[in-house]
Amino acid sequence: MKKNTLHKTMALSLAAVMAAGTIAGCGSGKDTAATTAGSEAANESAAAEGTEAASSGAEITPGAGIEAWEAFSENVTLKIPVYDRGMEGVPAIGENYWETWVQENFGDKYNITVEYVPITRSDVLTAYSLLAAAEDLPTILMEYDYPKQAQWVSDGYLTSYDLQEFAEIAPTYYQAMVDNNLLQYSELDGDRYFALANRTYYDTSYTFVTFYRQDWLTEVGYDSYPTTWAEEKEMLQKIKDAGICDYPLGGHMITGAGVDQNYSFRSYPLDEENWAVYGDFAIPALGDEANKRYVERENEKYNLGFLDPEYYITDAETEKANFINGKCIQYGAYISADMDWLNSFYQTNPDADVRVKIQATTEDPEANTVPAFRANNPYGMMIGFSSQASEDEIKAAMMYMEWMIQPDNLFTMQWGYEDDNYTVGDNDLPVSVGDYSGDHKQGYSNNKDYWAVAVESRDAGTIEDIIKANSPQGLPKDFSQEIIDNYYAQKECSEKGWAITDCNFAVVIESASEYQATLTSLYTEYRDKLTMCAPEEFDALYDQLAQEYSDAGFGEIVEERTAAYEEGHSTKLAE
Numbered sequence: 001m002k003k004n005t006l007h008k009t010m011a012l013s014l015a016a017v018m019a020a021g022t023i024a025g026c027g028s029g030k031d032t033a034a035t036t037a038g039s040e041a042a043n044e045s046a047a048a049e050g051t052e053a054a055s056s057g058a059e060i061t062p063g064a065g066i067e068a069w070e071a072f073s074e075n076v077t078l079k080i081p082v083y084d085r086g087m088e089g090v091p092a093i094g095e096n097y098w099e100t101w102v103q104e105n106f107g108d109k110y111n112i113t114v115e116y117v118p119i120t121r122s123d124v125l126t127a128y129s130l131l132a133a134a135e136d137l138p139t140i141l142m143e144y145d146y147p148k149q150a151q152w153v154s155d156g157y158l159t160s161y162d163l164q165e166f167a168e169i170a171p172t173y174y175q176a177m178v179d180n181n182l183l184q185y186s187e188l189d190g191d192r193y194f195a196l197a198n199r200t201y202y203d204t205s206y207t208f209v210t211f212y213r214q215d216w217l218t219e220v221g222y223d224s225y226p227t228t229w230a231e232e233k234e235m236l237q238k239i240k241d242a243g244i245c246d247y248p249l250g251g252h253m254i255t256g257a258g259v260d261q262n263y264s265f266r267s268y269p270l271d272e273e274n275w276a277v278y279g280d281f282a283i284p285a286l287g288d289e290a291n292k293r294y295v296e297r298e299n300e301k302y303n304l305g306f307l308d309p310e311y312y313i314t315d316a317e318t319e320k321a322n323f324i325n326g327k328c329i330q331y332g333a334y335i336s337a338d339m340d341w342l343n344s345f346y347q348t349n350p351d352a353d354v355r356v357k358i359q360a361t362t363e364d365p366e367a368n369t370v371p372a373f374r375a376n377n378p379y380g381m382m383i384g385f386s387s388q389a390s391e392d393e394i395k396a397a398m399m400y401m402e403w404m405i406q407p408d409n410l411f412t413m414q415w416g417y418e419d420d421n422y423t424v425g426d427n428d429l430p431v432s433v434g435d436y437s438g439d440h441k442q443g444y445s446n447n448k449d450y451w452a453v454a455v456e457s458r459d460a461g462t463i464e465d466i467i468k469a470n471s472p473q474g475l476p477k478d479f480s481q482e483i484i485d486n487y488y489a490q491k492e493c494s495e496k497g498w499a500i501t502d503c504n505f506a507v508v509i510e511s512a513s514e515y516q517a518t519l520t521s522l523y524t525e526y527r528d529k530l531t532m533c534a535p536e537e538f539d540a541l542y543d544q545l546a547q548e549y550s551d552a553g554f555g556e557i558v559e560e561r562t563a564a565y566e567e568g569h570s571t572k573l574a575e
Helices: 003-019 097-110 121-133 146-155 163-169 171-179 214-219 229-241 272-278 289-303 316-324 340-348 391-405 407-415 444-451 463-470 480-495 510-532 535-566
Strands: 076-084 112-120 140-143 194-198 208-213 330-334 354-356 379-386 422-424 430-432
Touching (some): 076 140, 097 112, 097 407, 112 391, 121 510, 140 146, 146 510, 163 391, 171 194, 208 214, 289 510, 316 340, 354 480, 379 391, 391 407, 430 463, 463 480
Parallel strands (some): 076 112
Antiparallel strands (some): 140 379, 208 354
């Protein structure tokens, strides 16, 4: 298929996906309901013609959008954040061909200088706070987590914006928010702060998988990874006894948002108030029963010798190297067509039988756990506009968002150039070239940190097609089918109510903004103490540290969240 024909075909596919993105998750009985206090009107469906939202929305007038744009009379500098993930094998920020491509195809045409600002992925809050203190915030602030964006509102980093103006400048982007029912998440305390990228298949987390050494399991008599804790313990002990690996579960330091996801240790069906008050992704809920059960399991792993005694000083890159060098049985990562570390793994272990761990779909009665997990938010990246930016700079940012979401531009940023970055498969869909290393080499995960401002994933064809296109390429093994199997296992869990979307509040939780950094640091200290203590000391130590954690600010957060929930200022569990 010729390149321009493929672009047209994919443009239609992308447009259809953006218009129907929420349909995939509608069968899930565990996603948050579409009612948020302070923004209920925004949750109404778009008008029949698809050009007008509800009363709290906006109207797209004829002639709006790119065709109406004119170049700025004076040059405008647009600063766009990009995650600096510190990964080898991908072009550095500031040395990326695709930054030049955006400048030449977007910036130069409208007299905009596009600058990309590196944001440390492992410490986003600190990165932005330093920029804010220097009065050098990027024009937009992007994050996946609602609490972080709420904190930036509270800290004064963000300015509200006019939805009607946004709809005039960026009608395609605006309509995608309407079609995917995302306007409900755009308000905080009654003001409009956020624009939101679409996320398809959000009721799973299929893009993150765990790879494990099946050859090790085969050596000790297992044909697949166990799905109960009793069987897993037995398997791990056999690996230790056979001398295959000293600390088979390895481990890494406890740091940053999203640690200790305890969804499997919660009681189902969920209690809605507990879910709203203690179920937050960003601040670990030390003191809640689910957290206690989770950490007690980690203590058991440590005392059985399954975790590396030095896990607490092991960073992500070292953990990855440990898997490559045969020091642990598994490693989890986001999939992409080009995964250099898997190439390194096979160079070191050419005969290894590596497989994808498939999501369990049944309860573990003996351990009193269910195979639940954190589903994604219905939206992808949340975009806020800097309070330090001028009106022209914010307008340029809105133009950039609209330009990026255009199917042709999005396709090129996601897939690159034919024959270099992708080929065309038998089904007339693009297939990434996994080992391309020329001048057009894409950034992390096929340039994702550049185009995530528009959508969350590369969507081409069916979910099977999408997974095949995004699976690692150029390896001794094709993992596509295993990743597909894992996706459908997660869908099965979702249908049982075990895929959990976290609660969002429509008001700022002031105490969360005030204490998050302190509690995140304190949790790391307390979690390590609890992991490494003797089992008989665990209960007393947990109660003591939970009280100290509460006194350090978490108790105030619990009180404020409870009040917000009782006043109706939160999302709800679906019935």
